[in-house]
Amino acid sequence: MLTLADQILERFPGSGIVDRANLALSANYDSVGRALGQLVKERKLVRVGRGQYKKASGRAPVSAGSIAELIERKVARSRRNVFLRGDFVGLGSYDAVGRALRQMIQSGRLVQIGYGLYAKAERSPFSGKATPLVGIKRLATEALARLGKTVVSSSFDTAYNSGRSTQVPTGRTLAVRDRVRRRIGYDGNYVVLERA
Template identity: 70%
Template sequence: MMATLAQQILDRFAEGGTLARADLVLDADYDSIGRALGELVKDRKIVRVSRGRYRKAEKGQAAPANTISEAIEKKVRRSKRNVFLRKDFVGLGSYDAIGRALKQKTEDGKLVQIGYGLYAKAQVSPFTGKPAPMVGIKRLATEALERLGKEVSVSSFEDAYNSGRSTQVPTGRMIAVKDRIRRRIGYDGNYVIFQRAG
């Protein structure tokens, strides 16, 4: 008797190893494999570890999303950091479960998403009644860039002001960075402007 598609996929997993969707060469179309993978994740037989990569679930490993959400909140509360990367929470659950839990924390107002895979500690603003980061946008962006391994320096506007060459007070939203930055960092329509450091 021919094994089901889901069973054929399960048989491809080595104990403890990960497998990419692209590596699954089976006698089935792309959509059918996608549906079978989705069912296996739903049944907690496999865990999605990143986009298109899966591993076999260990017994008793899959934690409910609300438990992961609580673990994220605890980690954020105890940390002295203002900025968190998605990878800070690896190990608390599967890729999808962490994504759902982070979404829940932003909806609860405990975190604010400030960029792709970037989150900041938040509290309700007394002015707007909406969740806002606990520190200013420039400090957030500087911390985020440093966590991403980018070298930050003073912008030309700040340098001119500090040295007395200009009387124009810098807005504080411009940061000089040695590397090229493609991502936007900010929240609620306010974004930091990046200047290429010389």
């Protein structure tokens, strides 16, 4: 007779994700949870989300610490200043990548500039806080480009460059041709997005 763990493993396809609710087993909820936890510990399954599992690949899962090291290496080698969470998908499960990104933010090597947006950072010698390596306008422009949005000159830039205004633009206003619902910035400093 098959054990509960073996019955669970039989219900997993080669590479698909299985929701815990879809496991048709005669065992009670707690027993299934314990068996799933044991299979994750034995590295036969990988938890990819809340109540979602998949079969572990041939290589052993990577710990959050080493995922942080992989992310750090990838960030250091890249010429980009802005990274999407999707850039790190292949390095581990959703939760493990999230933990590794939080570790990097706490250590000051990354700063979160928006939902799913991260920027290279370093500790400021004056305040000790993590600050991005480039200015907020360049960060926002790069972030919007990574999201597939088109950035054009703002009304303030256009008025100043054409001589209609003597007010020097701050650079915190960006005109975007598409609709954007994200806030981009850090430490209370956000860019203002206007519709072009």
